[in-house]
Amino acid sequence: MEIKETPEMWVVRCGQRLRIPDVRQAAAEYSALITTQIIAHGLEADGPWIFISHNLPRDSKSLFDWQICRPIRKPVHWDETIELHHLEPIIVASRVHQGSLRSLFTKGYAPLVAEIEMSRHHFSGESREIYHGWNGHGSSYHNIEIQFGLSR
Template sequence: MDRKTVEPMTVLYATQELTIPEVGRYAEKYLPELMAQAKQRDLKVVGPWVFISYQLPKNGKDRYRVEFCLPIAPADNPVAGAFPIKSLGQFSCAFVPYHGGLRQLFSQGYQPLVRDMVAAKMAFTGESREVYHAWNGPNSPDNRVEIQFGVA
């Protein structure tokens, strides 16, 4: 586990109240739509996908808010579209890199990070992020996802 501060970024995004098992299905829906909107609105993509969770539950049944974010270059007068644009502020976090399929994301990614944060007596902010540096499908061992938990 390491700590860092993520710099502010501008994102084109979609938001949804979901359960953990629903995230993949909605990602498959929103990601192509967001990419099409970026192209249609002539927005420059400047980073990997970021999924932001607010009050991530400890089970697969409780609903929570998820934002599917596509980092874009700030635009002076962006054309309006189906998805909003917003600026994310600085984000102080504890993080770990995770390599592999989604089946082990929680057991080999999230759980060790949370355990280390609890042991270090870090205060969670309730915001967590997944940054998709490389995505090759849900079962691919070549996926690279950075897991970030906000710290106060």
């Protein structure tokens, strides 16, 4: 577990309230929409895809708030037909998962949650997945950074 501050960034984002099994379809739809918006508005992507969750459940049936974000270089001027969002830095507990999506929760999330629960830190309710290396659905290897926001 690494405790660190996330960088400040500007993003284009979309989101909805959904269940964990719904993330795959929503990510496919929204990533295409965000990519189209970035190109149409002459913006420049500046970092890997980020999924932000609020109150991520420990089961596959409960709803939670989810967003997909693409960091961009903040333009000097942009038209108001695209909504840009500013993400402030936050303190997180972080762990990198290298492997399949199938093992993301058991080998990525579970050990990090256990470490946080045994520490003096408290969850803020926000969590993030940063897709440093995405090799497509069905791939046996991805490089995904898991972050849990800390309230103290």
